[in-house]
Each structure stands twice: as structure tokens, then as C-alpha cells.
Amino acid sequence: MMAARAMNSSDANKCPGAMGIVSACESYLPMIKLSRKVLRTNCMDKKIHILYKRSDELKVGADLASHADILVSEILDSELLGEGLIPSLQHAHDNLLVKSPQTVPYRATTYGQLVESNFLWKLHDLFNNESEAMDGVHLVPTGLETIMHAKPQQYSMHCDAIAKEIRLLSEPFKIFEFDFWKRPESRGETGLHIKATMAGKVHAVVSWWVLQLDSEGTVFYSTSPRWISTPANHDKLQTQFPGSEDWCDHWKQCVWFVPGGMSISKDEQIHFQAVHNETSVSYNLKYDNRRTEHYTTPVEMCELVLSPERIAVYGDRKWRYAMLTALQNILQGKVNPLCVVVDDSVFLTILAAHLSSTSHIISVFPGIKEIGARYMHAVAGANNFSMDRLEVLGRRTQCLTMDDTNQRKVDIILGEPFYYGNEGMLPWQNLRFWKERTMLHSVLSDDVLIMPCKGILKACAMSLPDLWRSRCCINNIEGFDHSVVNETFGACGDIPASSEGPCLPYFIWQCGEIEELTEVFKLMEFDFLKPMSPCFGKTKVEFNQTGICHGFALWIDWVMHAESSTILSTGPDHRCYKQGVKLLSKPVAVGINGLRSILECHSIEIEASFNPSNGELVVKHSFS
Template identity: 60%
Template sequence: MHYHLKTLTHITTVVRTLTGPSTRTMSTGLMFQLKVNPVNGTSEWIVIEEEQVDDVSPKPLLATTSYLDMLNDAPRNRAYCLAIDKAVTKHSQVLDIGSGTGLLSMMAARAMDIDTTSSTSSLSSSKGTVTACESYLPMVKLMKKVLRANNMNHKIRVLNKRSDELEVGADIASRADVLVSEILDSELLGEGLIPTLQHAHDNLLVENYQTVPHKATTYGQLVESTYLWKLHDLYNNEANVADGIHLVPKGKEGILQVKPQQFAMHCDAFGEDIQLLSEPFQIFEFDFWKRPESHGETRVHIKPTRDGTVHAVISWWVLQLDKEGKIFYSTSPKWISSPSSHSGTKDWCDHWKQCVWFTKGKGLAVCKDESVYMDATHTDISISYKFNDHHWLTTQDSHITLSPERISIYGDKQWRHSMLKALNYALKGIESPLCVIADDSVFLSVAIACVSKTSHIISLFPGISDKGSQYLQAVADENGYSMDQVRVINTRKQQLTMNDTHQNKVDLLIAEPFYFGADGMLPWHGLQFWSKRTMLDSMLSDDVCIMPCKGILKACAMSLPDLWRSRHALGDIEGVNHTMVNDTLGACGPSSESPCFPFFIWQCGEMEKLSDTFTVMEFDFLKPLSSCHGKTKVEFTEAGVCHGFALWIDWVMDSTNDVVMSTGPDQRYWKQGVKLLAEPLNIVQPGICSTVIEAYFDASSGELSVKNR
């Protein structure tokens, strides 16, 4: 599931990705910030006093969350504003759960001030109130700044608590009659919407309360897509490669797999890679104005519109924000023609995407007009599907769950061929080589055992550890190697020493590089390999082969208008000033540049390359880890508006530069780093216009900073 930091109503610990620090808010009021070094993998909690958040910019705490993209979603903001204006009167008792910057609370407070429809004689004379509930302390601090700047701090009571910690009579004077919230993820339920509403219904709201939004409906559509098929069916894709390596042998198809869940993706980017096999169909309807059930099931009968193979279900949701059914917001893909009453946006946004559910194996064959049925089930946090009693793959105890992109990489014929070519080059002519796999690559562990039957292999598996050992044991027979040949030593638990190698030095040190759990990180997270290589320096033989032997930080100037729109500096949002949050949220604007963010460039909406690919700097893995710097002049080759740069690393596997694994924007399996400019550059005369990009890698912190000069 994917929790936004914005609404941690049921989560006490916030653990951010390794692109930056995390925070843990304790009952004492202290904050603990988790600082992670992306190169050596070490982490530590450091104490931050509360006053530091006000005195020192908390930008590192919040800059990689989705707040900014959400606040830049004008149709969303407008829909909420209209619905709140209709629901709130000057006598309303309003509760805002997961308040974020307080935008919805301020809309509610303003609606009380401008309400002219209420009759004092027919209503209670009690004064309306707005209570904002937000559990994330750094966001509470930021919200209070926004309230003060908009002169609304005296109109809204802010509670730094989870909603399930609130008590009537202590935290709020009485039960609320209006609930406003935005605790929705791309799947709808993943942020804890149902348990939040259940608790609020039972403990915090009057009987006939109103909610904004009023209800949500989920929809789906059957699609055929070779691309989506390759993201989950490693067994059948591997069968087409025929290189003698069996990562998922017959009968063990689930030993490497993706989680049986919905995956948030920008489905408009698939373009011609998908064929629609049905009309859209309704799946679930969730009424927010009554107590929701934790479990629900429905059977959907679907009549395909053409012959084909169902590889996936693409789903989305539509919000009805008002009771009357006149204000809507939709997360549907662009090919869906929403009714005119659906005032939802078709603009690109990253905080809500469509979702993809993979069908089993090769997919489900369907014929036009011959109905199939789909059983849909929801829990309190997720939605799942199955077709015609086809269940998800059963799993073994030794199974490893990987991202869809990693599954697709392992089934890619060209990628596997390149890796095997590099291995054969490295192991040629070496008798009984000692090989150390420095990352979480099960492919390299199996491939080396297959390529060199006399090799001795040590797999460090820092992320998958014991599961990696169980996996190698499970597939040994099908790949023709003995576990006497392979050892797994988890270096997170102990340091590799000469005793582990029986006093033999390492002949081959290799990685893809791939580190489990780092799929959503910036490309240079793979520089962990450089740190591992450095720690093992004394154990390397004089003629050791190191793969990759170097990494090249590459970049390309890009026009990214949709991404820029979602992350540009905030100003007035429905009459509420938000300029004071820009630095904290990492907005790009005249006063500051944004940090680098990880994105699949090909899924970032409209895009265009404005320069050739250029090298920023190189990392020499033949030498120990060290800080380095790069600076280059960028010459534009196309006219257009440059919003920033895509950055990635090309991993050079061999000293002849014959095998290079690129993770650039032309490759769909890897995320790139995106550095947006403080202000876009208008390129009128390509070939004449230029700029300078500079990068610095700090070996001690593992941070890589990029600046445009």
C-alpha cells in the first residue's frame, strides 16, 4: 500500500524513502529525524527540538512528499471549495482529518463567514467551529504558519493528533456535523480511509452528518498489453529467452513475483502499448456519509468488445463531492470521456494515478460479446480482483517479491544477453574464481554458477538476506549447480573477512547494481556498490575484475511542462495564500531551485528532449570511494521551453566499454532523477543558446547535488 505523509491518521511512524530523512514524532513532542546514507546504507535517528522546525527551514523533511503536486491541482482545489461552500454554514461544527497545510479547514472557516442562507431563528445559536486534525508534527508547524499568514489562526483549532486519538469533551467540545477530508490514494483506500471513517462515525460525528467528499465510485476496464504482461509474468517471458538460466523453473512460477496488488501508474503514457478490450464498468461504490464496511465483495459481468487477451485491469475512481451530485472529480485516464457533469481534470498529476491489476500468467483469453465475470473484493485498505475462479499464483516459502519493473528486467532478452556477455568476458580463463555479488542480484548469483561450474560464489544480499539463500537453494537443481558452490553472507549483519573466503582473494566483484527496496530511489542509490567495493578493498586480488568498472552520470535537457506545472511555486489557492510553504515543499520558482526527484520520465506527461545526452561526471569503481565533481556546458539542439534536466547513470560493465547498462529515459524499467530549474529557459535559437550544469558527489554523506549555473 502507498501512504501519503499528508494523512497519517493511523500511523505513528513516518519512514521516508532513502532520498531524504524521515521523522518520528513521539508523545513527548520531540521529533526524531531518520538520516540515511544512500551510499553505505547506514542510518541513524537524530533528535530535533521543536523550535528548530520554526527557526531552520524544514525543507529536508517535506520536500519529497506529494503535498506540492496536490496543492497545484487546481481542479481538485476548486471542486473541494465549491462542495465545502455548499455543506458548511455559520453554525457548522467542522472536523478536518489529515489537514496538511490547512487548506480545507480555511475553506470551511471562510464558508462560515460568508454563509447567508441560515436562519438564526430556526437553527441553534451555537457558534460554528473548525477543528484541524493532523498527526505529522512538521506539517502542523507548517500549517500554523499558513494560518497566521492568512489571519485565520484564531478561527481554526489545530490538533497534533491522529484522528483515532481524539476524544469528545477533551479535544473537541462536541461531535462534528460536517467532516471534510482528503485521505485518498490512487487506489482510493490505501491511506486508511475506511478505518478513519469508521472511527469518526462511531466516536466523533453526529448521526446525520455531512461529508466532503460525499461518496466515491471505482471503475475498471479490461486491457491487453504486452508491456504490462512483461511486468509480472517472468516465467513465460523467461521461456522465450532460452539462455539456460531458470530464475523461475517450472512448478515454481511464483518464486520470483510481484505482490498481488494494484500498482499506481500513469496509464495515459502507455499509448499504443495497450488495447482496450471492454467498455468501462463500475466496481464498488463507497458512501462516505455512512459507516463503511471493512470488507466487501461484488461480481462484475463484463462483455468484451473485441477478441484478445486480458493482461490487466486498469482502474480509477470518481469522487462526488456534494450531496446533490453536481460536483465531481475523476482520476480516469484521458481516453475516458467523462459526463459533462464530471468537472474532473484531465491534466497530468502525480499524486493520483490510475491503478493496474495484473491477471494471472499469460493472461485471460476473451472473445467479443462472450461475457466473463470478475470477482472484486475490498478490505479496509485495498481492492483486489480475480477472474473466473482464477486465483493468484501460490507462493513458496522461499519466494521473493520484486517490483514489476525488476520482474520485467529479469525477463528481458537483451538485458540478460548483455549481462551474460560481461560475465563470460570476466571469467574467461580463470580457474576456480572467487566471485562476490555485492548487491541483491539473484540473476548474477545464478548466472555465475551456470557460466562457471568451478567458481566459488559469495552473495552478500544486503536487502533480501535469508530469503536469497532460500531462493538459491530452491532453484539449484534446475540450474545445475550445487549449494556447495554458493554461500550467502549478509554483510548487514557481519563484515566479510578473509576467514569467509578461506584466505582467498576476490577475483570478480560484481553487481547489476540492484539493491532491494531501492526501486523508487534516485539513480545514484546504486553507488552503494562503490562503498561495498571500498570496504572489500584489502580482499581484492591484484588482477581483480570489478563490474561495473565505472558509472557515468548522464543528463539531458528536457521540456517537461506537466511535471513543472505540478511542482512550481504556489501562490494563491482558492483565495488562500500559500507562498510561505514553497521552500519547505521543494517548489521550483524564482527564489529557489527544487531538489532532484525520482521519476519515470516517460510517464511524466508531455515531454521533449532539447539537447543531446551529455556526461556530467564519472565514478571510477577501480579506485576506492571518493568525492567528485563535474561541470559541463549544455548546448540546446531543439527550440522549446527547458524546464529542467533528466539525470541517470550508465553502468559500464567492462573495461572495453563494450557492455554498458543505461538507465536513461529511453529505458522504461528505471527511474531517472529530475532536476527542475528555478525558472524555465525559453530556447529560441538552438545551437546558440546554452547553459551550464554542475554536480558534486559527497562520499561521506552519499549525497549528490546538482545545480544549474
């Protein structure tokens, strides 16, 4: 629409041949329908030709009347290349554009910086973190240091949220430059010598990109972290970082983990190698004059690739000690117990085998399946147990019968709970553990022990202005009415009072500006000692801060062992877990009782109900 308006502006009319046709392509049918609604609302449906195709399916003479003079695109992710920028540009230059087209954007440049951060270290270096736990469990034994690891890739992250935990070990450096106005190469490589500005250990490379929108170099957009200063002059490398003060959810910085970390001295030169293919970028760091540290690579078929957050959980000494304590209490007095690990927890499988030499263990591993079985075979020797005592099913628990247990009743059910592939979902979707336990009801012994034995739904009212704005209704965008999209998107803000705001899985610590407005409170309990059933909870809490309430953070605390009060929390203080964020349709001004203004609410009543048939949690609230 901006392109059509620009071509039909009074300035354009003064130029012969300035009038033209805008063709837009989109391969997702719901978005096509929504686009046409927006065009009709703005009386532009006659000025723009929308094609229900991918750009690489377009053909001149069929879809386009002639080769296009101008290319306008925004197919960028936080890494820049992940949405197919390179192959899309290649096809456009080969087939759709004139020889010397104009493009918006004109150019993109990626930058990086070497950093030290214990938090980032814990997200990928399981071997060195595990060595400090000293609990006898070896998820990554010596010689198999990378048998369990995070995928070597760039991870998008709001690095400003951990800026106080980051030490910058180099100046920013330019990595790649991609020109939209010419055909890009499928593969590129660059080698740099980076001088360390201080001594430390390089745990990661933080990277970002800068867009030059116009050919003259007057309009820029950057995804740089806030510690990069705002430029006054774009001619030098150090000043090519436009300020990005506004928090946004669509683009973040990227983090590339350096395996094992790399110790460096001040002024030392590091050889930095970057390689890109059509959709991603990878990095490699080497010492200029020293031997490079490296890990032994195991047989690929045994590798278990997990999220960085799961790697951090498995390396956390407090988490491991809590699991150890709870399972020791459960196994106490048990002779030849039959244990079933219903989720994808290789940790609990190894721990149970380690703590009880007489136990027989059935691990379901519904997500990791055969890989989990091969992994257990590879690490069994290092953990001093025999695979004769361990059986991996690799299927869902509803298939488990007395035939699978050799006609024995199950004595112990275990779970973290952790389900491979569920990391991006809402916290209560891990109540799948309760469903799995229920499916096993017919094969459970009368005195079966279950870990965790209970789940507690916790909540806290919060001020989340940045996250709320990112999900707010859109209306006038650059002079165009977009309000017709709000109902489809399920946005917050200017919606009917009866409408509910969305519930999102999100890391609270990455939400930009945040503030807790109430104490943490219990909303509901789930009793895993009994079969799955509907649950309801209701409570009223007072606000202990004055501010604007945008919604609630919700999470589950897992009671691993009631008698020892071993509880594992997944709340906002634990950054390796996503919380559920229930956003309000409209923000509410709140205050402390006795100190509030007449316009402020001082308490809130919240109720929640859990439906086991569909696994949905419904949260309702009222302010007073």
C-alpha cells in the same frame, strides 16, 4: 479554512445556528506547525481549532464540544483506500458525528476496465518472458512459476503515458461505491460478468475513482484516464466520468496485473470478482465456461517479492544477453575463481554458477538476506549447480574478511547494481556498489575483475512543464495565502534566484508532457577499478530544440565490460528505471544557436561533483 469561511458567509448568517466551530486534526507535528503559520497569515487562527491528534484519537467532550454536523476529509490515495479512509470514517461515524451528518465528499465510486498491453505484461509475467530468453538461467523454473513475483496489489501509474500501447478489451464497469455520509463496512465483495468487446489477452485491470463532492450530484472529480470521454449527463454509468485533462502527480490510475494473462474471445463473458478490506482492493478473473488458467504456488518462505520494474528487467532478453556476454568475457580463462556478488542480484549469482562449474560464489544479498538464501536453495537444481559452491552471507560487505573467504583473495566482484529497497531512490545512490567494492579492497587479488567496471553519469536538458508545475510554489489557493509553506516544501518558481530547485527520483516517461532539448551528454565518470574517491565533471552543450527548459534528466550508464563495450543504460528510454530529475528554480526559454530570439539562451554549462563521504551529487548550471 474553506469550512470556516462558508460558515461565516453572509448566507450562513441568515440561518439560525449556522455559525459554528471548525476543528481540524493532524498527527504530524511539522504539518501542525505549518498549518498554524498559514492560519495566522490568513487571520483565521482564532476561527479554527487545530488538534495534534489522529482523528481516531479524538473524543467528544474533551477534544470536541459536541458531535459534529459536517465532516470534511481528503484521505485518499490513487487506490482510494490506502490512507485509511474506511477505519477513519468508521470511527468518525461511531464517535464524532451526529446521526445524519453532511459530508464532503459525499460519495466515491471505483471503476475498472480490462486491458491488453505488452508493457504491463512484462511488468509481472516473468515465467513467460524468461522462457523466450533461452540463456539457460531459470529464475522461475517450471513448477515454481511464482517463486519470484511482483506483489499482488494495485500499482499507481500514469496510464495515459502508455495509452497507445493499451488495447481496451471491455467497456468501463463500476466496481465499488463508498458513501462518506454513512458508516462503511470493513470488507466488501462484488461479482460482475464483464463482456469482452474484442478478442485479446487480458494482462491487467486499469482502475480509477470518481468523487461526488456534494449530495445533489453537481460537483465531481475523477482520476480516470483520458481515453474516458467527458460526460454531459451524470445519470448513466457510461457518463459518470468527469474529464481529468490536467496531469497531476498526487493521484494516478491503478493497475492490477492478471497473473499469466487471460485469453478471451469477442463477446465472451468473464466473471470478475472484487474484494476490499479496510485499506486495499484485490481482483480475481475467471472464465464463465472454461477452465481457469493457474500457476503452481511455491513454498511461501522461498518467495522473492520484487517490484514490477525489476520483474520486467529480469525478463528482458536484451538485458539478460548483455549480462551473459559481459560475464562470459570476465570468466574467460579463470580457473576456480572466487566471485563475490556484492548486491542483491540473484540473477548474477545464478548466471555465474551456470557459466563456471568451478567457481566459488559468495553472495552478500544485503537486502534480501535469508529469503535470498532460501530462494537459491529452491532453484539450484533447476539451474544445475550445487549449493556447495555457493555461500550466502546476508550482511553488508564491510563485514567480509579473509576468514569468510577461507583465506582466499577475491578474483571477481559482481553487481547489476541492484539493491533491494533502493528502487525509489536517485540513480547515483546505486553507487553504493562502488562503496562496497572499496570496503573489500583488502581482500581483492591483484588482478581482480570488476563488473561493472565503470559508471557514466549522463544527462539531457528537458522540457517538463507538468512535473515542474506539480512542484511549483503555491500562493493564492481558493483566496487563501499559502506562500509561507514554500520554503519548507522546497518548491520551484517564485523563490530567490540563488535557491536550487529540487532533485527527484522519477520515471521520465510518466512525467506528462516531455521534450528533449539537447543531445544526451556525458557529465562524469566513476572508475570502479579504483577505490571510491571524489569526482567532478563539467561540460557545455548547445540546445537543438526551441522551447522552455524546466530541468535535467540524470542517470547512470553502467559499463559492464569495457573491452566488449557492454553497457547497460538506465536512461529515459528504459522505462524500468527511475531517473534523477533536477528541476530549475525558474524555467528558461531556449533556442537553437543562429535561430534564437534575443530572449532565448542557446547553450548551457553544467558541472557536477560527487562526494563519497555522504553519497551526494551536486549539480550546478549556467545558461548563455
